[in-house]
Amino acid sequence: MSVAGSKVLDVSSATFAQEVLARSREVPVVVDFWAPWCGPCRMLGPILERLAQEANGSFRLVKINVDENPDVAARYGVQGIPAVKAFRDGRVVAEFVGAQPEPYVRSFLRRLAPPPSDGRVAQAQARVAAGALAEAEALYRQVLAAEPTNTAALTGLAEVLAVRGQAEEADRLLNQLPPEASVAPQVTRLRARLAFQIEASRLPDEMTSRKRLAANPGDLDARWALATRLAAKGQYEEALQHYLDIIRGDRAYRNGGARKAMLAIFDLLGQDNPLAREYRSRLANVLY
Helix, strand or coil: CCCHHHCEEECCCCCHHHHHHHHHHCCCEEEEEECCCCHHHHHHHHHHHHHHHHHCCCCEEEEEECCCCHHHHHHCCCCCCCEEEEEECCEEEEEEECCCCHHHHHHHHHCCCCCCHHHHHHHHHHHHHCCCHHHHHHHHHHHHHHCCCCHHHHHHHHHHHHHCCCHHHHHHHHCCCCHHHHCCHHHHHHHHHHHHHHHHHCCCCHHHHHHHHHHCCCCHHHHHHHHHHHHHCCCHHHHHHHHHHHHHHCCCHHHCHHHHHHHHHHHHHCCCCHHHHHHHHHHHHHHC
16 A cells, blocks of 8 residues: 555565664654554554655655564564554654544654754764764764664764774674664674774784785785785775785685685675675685
8 A cells, every 4th residue: 555655655574674674764664553354444544644644754654464464563562453653763662552543643643753863963974974073973972872772873973983993982882783773784884894993903003014024925914914904994905915815825814714804895895896896706716
């Protein structure tokens, strides 16, 4: 079912994660758990749909048929229908059961307005875009002081800290994310960047490693340290070449760490990136 303006969408078990959990990080998502045979559902549904149209995008309404998707209903403890659950940042923040009258539903929906912290998150994102990282960091910390579990602020501050070289604190912030947020592509890529930075901080500096390699090109420890330092700075092409040279010398070095590092860089670059395609091919030639 959908209505004009695409304010209402039918979802299923297959699309729930994307259309509800992921989308709720952008705008509140209201989920109407219903079934065709349910009389009260037919009373509540038109109220929700009309109010979704009136809201003009301030929240998103989706409907899920519990008969066709019992796994989702069970996951969220739906025992009676209609059941309405509102999601923000991938989690339920408000709910009610039964065909409630329109004034009640209006009041319920009004409570879903973005909290004041969302404005500070937007300001922080704008400061990041402008290169004002110190100001962005301060704004994100203000949000987290009031809302320690704010997903956007946790992720945003971690990204700022990664750029500023504070990898270990950034990693601790990501560990505070809820499970559904921690697997988002943005977070996965950031974790990979932080892993290089944290590893690099424990290794000899770039100049020392280059001098050791100049004296002994077969020094895999020096090559590993140099590759990791380069990867931590985003200098991926030279880093990939050094990791590949390590694999040529000893593919079992650090339990295959060079291969794993190359795969991590491919993910950071994106699988269709020309550099990733080139070195994926070169890696395959070495390994096979």
